[in-house]
Amino acid sequence: MTNHELTSQDKASQANVSSARNVDVTVIGAGVIGLANAIALQKAGFSVRVIDKQGVAAGASFGNAGHFATEQVFPLADPAMLLKLPGMLLDPLGPFRIQPRYFLKALPWFMRFLVNMLPAKRAHNSAAIKSLNQKSIHAWQQLVSECGCSELLKLEGSLLVFEQTPLVEVERVYKSYRDAGVAVKLISGEEVRALEPDLSLNINHGLWFTQVGHTPDPAELCHRLATQFEKLGGKLVIGEVTRLANIGKGEQCVSVCVGEGVNYQSDKLLLSAGAWSKPLAQQLGFKVPLETERGYHLMMPQQSRLQRPVASFERKFIITPMNRGICLAGTVEFGGLKAPLVEARADCLLPHAKALLPEVLVGATTSQGERWMGFRPSLPDSLPVLGASPKSDKIFFAFGHQHLGLTWAAFSAQLMAETIKGEKTQVDMTPYRIDRF
Template identity: 65%
Template sequence: MKEYDDEHRGTIAIVGAGIVGLAAAIELQRKGFDVTIIDKEGAGSGASKGNAGHFATEQVFPLADPTILPKLPGMLMDPLGPFRIQPRYFVKALPWFMRFLANMLPRRRAKNTQAITALNQSSIAAMKQLVSFCHCEELLTLNGSLLVFENTPLDEVNKELSAYANAGVEVQLLDGAQVRKLEPSLSKTITHALYFTHVGHTSDPYRLCKALESKFNALGGKLVTEELVKVAVAKTSSTIQLDMATGATQQIKRLVIAAGAWSKPFAKQLGYSVPLESERGYHLMMPQISTLSRPVASYNRKFIITPMTDGTRLAGTVEFGGLKAPLVAARADCLFTHGKALLPTLFESATVTDGERWMGFRPSLPDSLPVIGRSQKQSNVFFSFGHQHLGLTWSALTGKLLAQEVAGEQSNIDLQPYRIDRFV
């Protein structure tokens, strides 16, 4: 028997109007719930707007990879490198990194890989269903992606190929000539590529969010653009009180925390200590329209190029510095050097000042898994956050899984690996 089998399932509030929260809202509406979303900035802002637009189902490996350890000093010293920790933030981030290191242990890494793969395997199908339901199919392109190598030894390339193939990822090895036959504008310095044939991208992540918001509104949803500061569950009843920054309060029966990098304080108010850290991701949006037909990631440079409706997006750097520090222009600008190296003709006459800098917050947990499912402390509270680099990729699927959990149905995927109480 389903938990909510009444004729009208009642109301539910979602904290967070990023693509994860929007997808969950629509799936809950499809199950008969009246849904209100609360977000201080409105729909599709933050990481949902500025991500690389890549549905990266080939990324089955946790970020906690022991092979990066010997490379870390060089990465931190390289001004064009993909990784940085702001010095003032190092001590604060240290507990997260200790947990991150622990997840490099073989058993944990294998377990986390399995849990990531379980989500990735169904994510594209779920997104296809979602964009069809929202009548925005044109915003999902299933044309694969490339991981390119510049003068990398062939045995190293083959090692990467084997790792992906052994993990069940659909992948082909291309030589330089085959790469440029597929994408003629790419540099001749590229000697090989892995062609991931079963992934996709969107040409406009923000427009995708707005399409979901439009469907949400059409289904009777309500978006409250206010800042939520406190969540409290009454001890004598199942009522949840929401306190806004304006002083307004709201009483609700069911709640979903899907606030991305801002989810940690709400989880703490509900009794959970979650090791959530924000990875500050950057992009440089160049106005030049490329001839690329799919995302191109660089193995050597650790960044990604995605063709967009309004230009070419260069993305991929990671910075740890918290939620309050301002954008560091150099972290976006360094992407131009990499972009010009891979697309020399496109950017031949361009300068970095042509681009628009952006920085957003990826909500990352040290095991690279999201938190999905019901609270073990409050049966009317649910979570969907911590999607790290795969928020766009997992959004439609985790929306479905969450809606099944709220409705008391058997979920399509076992949610045990993603429980919020997995952290000790």
């Protein structure tokens, strides 16, 4: 049992102790966003409690691709996707799927998604993404240094590789990143293999993003953050938040009900519960168009010589070298929070990985791998909800970071600490307001 895994008796005992104490800020959510926020708030002088229904890194923070993807400056709502979408949906190895029973429920979200393809909205959203990206790597360097785990942040860049795409299209993609201010180099297939000898001879071109990074263990990174949080005096409570009370302006405190009648009080509340934030935000008076992207990975035990993440332009997936082997990730499925894992969505990643790493994965089978599915909290404009509640001076939000939760965690935590402390923030927070919808 790790330091952050508690028995039922431990949880009950901890709850009884914590319920008697008042803290400055209660953070709901012990994923990478919640933990980074908790530490930033502690550094700002607050006493902090974190509440999570399952514990540290129990959701998307456990099995994400581990990529600090500051090169991703373009919103997901891309008009170019419209022509490709039918083929993606029909391809059994494709990166995108909507469970049929969930289509009507997801339809309102997709309608908003389409609206965000309009040029003006797309430009606005891209600028807001860049504002978060610009200091994210530096913020992470600071955070891992403070937590004594700098080895969990590797700054070797990442590759986007092309197998069959004509050079003219590769150059167009390269220029789009370059013109957006991304540090990128266009390299040949030979240069790709000079960086990563295990990659296939079928790769003809690559984009080398030189100022991004990855972690070899996303879950361990979260546990190291949790260790630092507790070292600084923070309290971690395991339990499901069922009700929020005393949330109006002028109230003396915020009351958080966990489980059956256990109440925790604090001066302020930060909602950072990822894909589970929507119903809690609704209790606070906000109807947020948050949808769940069910992301899959297949962790293969084979070791490679890869030094950095490798994404495929044509195959729409990513390979990240990790301590436990090779993490294959990148599929998107819309199906809600309750449907079980679909093994085929994880298994479809292996044929793609074999094409890029033919010698490393020769003879590999899906039965050797570890299948996993997590919930990405996604909003139709590709921006998170960050900032203060316009209805209460005690309520704050940090959720909906979609595919860039790991990337933005450290910097968005700095922004939230500044917000909660009432200081001028490093970037304009207006694009991330909860009432923008």
